[in-house]
Amino acid sequence: MNKIPENIEAGSEIEVQISPFGSFVNTDDEGEKRSQVCDRAALDAVAAAFDTPVLVDFDHASEDGESTEAAAWVESLRVDDELGLMGRFRFTDKGAEAAKFRRYRFISPVWNTDGEDRPIKLLRVGLTNRPQIPVKPLINSVRKHNPPEGVPETTKENPKMDKLKELLGLAADASDEDVLAAVTALKGEVEAAKAEKADAEAEAFANANCETEEEKEALKNAFKASAETAKALVNAFRKAKRAEGDIPKKPLVNSIGATPKLKAAKSASDVRAEMAALPPAERAAYFKAHASEF
Template identity: 30%
Template sequence: MTQLVRNICAAVALPAAPSDRIELIPVGAFKTADRRPAFRLDDPQVVIDASLQLAAGNVLPIDFDHRSFAAAGQSDSRAAGWITGMVVEGGRIMASVEWTPEGRKALDERAYRFVSPVFKNRPDGQVVLIEGAGLVNTPALPQLRQLASREDLNPMEPIEQIAGLLGIAADRTDDIVARVTALTAAETQLASITAAAQVTGGDAVTQICARLTAKAPDPAQFVPMASFSALQTQLAALQADIGKDKVDAALEKARDEGKLTPDLEDWATQLASKDLSAFEGWAAVAPVRVNLGERQLAGRKPPLKTASDGLDVLERQVASRMGVSEDAFLKQRSAMQEV
């Protein structure tokens, strides 16, 4: 359930002769002289209807010093008058009042000089219910005019409306001028800030505050995008080099073991480059196909070759890996065969 707060606010002085028409509460935004948060009464007719419907006998009490709203043991239910109707006029709610003899006497004798509305509001300041009023001697709503008589129902003067919005008594002109001057200066500064920040549309203050409170990225956790992209490229190149080195090492091992012959080079290179584990699995079980040692030739010697025979594919690979020219390799081969 929405929390409602009861507020008791005193208005300005009563006229010399009590009137049966009083100005009860402002419509729209208003402040109290005691600097409570601002209130709003945006739908006065709905509030009027609800207040009269919920009131006992459809009338609202006007008591003395709000005693009927006091704590148990301190309450005084005597009525100074009864609010029998309410209407919206000139930016405020006007109330029709039937004064009791006791209430009229208190006003005639000037024992009380102010009337104070009692209302309930939501936490956001929106007034939702008027419960009544009280005769008091401490004003808190300086924006309300002196309670009107039948001949004095004109709307508030502009200076009084401005004073009401500022929460300042209408006769404190110096304070009103100072407050308006400050607000004008603040508005000019905000316009300059908005232009400098290139803020357009919507709530400029909210947009600017959002920019000021936005956290800057932690340089320890973020790097420039250009550096990150360069690092990615370097890492990919490094991984490619490492992968190539592993492939070359696996192929070389298979050659050294005599399991990889020239006719299998293309196939073996493609397999190792694509799936090194698969190639290493093949190399582990592949038979030895080339071995120039005596043990593998079972005592038989390879057929002799002359210099005119040149080098076969395997010999060229061996010469290349040894860093020996083909001519030097041929001479060495011939010398070994002669032995």
């Protein structure tokens, strides 16, 4: 049993067993029985994911938003070959007093798990008198609870977040900060791609409508500011030039599709060559139809 030592003073740093190795059954808020697997690989992952001191509260009060007063802080984690997950606790005055005078005798971890209910990250720890290892995010004491607003429970309970992490190429246990950073970076890439596309379109428009580099640069900047305005200016300029006779109007072809090309007249030698290529039985009819071209 992960019991709290009793010889504690305020500021004391004491190593406490957080979870032994094994599988522990618990019932979550929805009445579902879940078996939490705390093997060596899982506890190694929890220890490796530790990156900041973890709150130790009183009877999981912070889970219900009642109080975030600290009984202690978990300063570091390690995995012991025999005892399992161990944490170095630095106790506050109230936490030391509660343990010293046996108001609380045990501890209960709160952690996120993967899809197989294997712990992946320690979130908080509670001093408790009703220890039981397993729940969701897995508060390991016998109590109903609602996690605080904004705190993800398990990857199993956040399918949309899981999918987002997958699309962003993040690990399943990535933090909210990791997701936010990845989304921000992706947004930056999208904005950069849009800017590059707009610059290419502006440059192509300027090259097609200007001759000097100075004119191209001015029109390019105008196009980037407002494509519609730049196009209207170019069209107005062309109309003015046409009115002055500087730019000839293009011929209008009143047919749907490509502009038809005039068929070139065949020479006599071409006609004779075509007739020679025909079977003998068809040559007389061909000659009659093309007699004027010989």
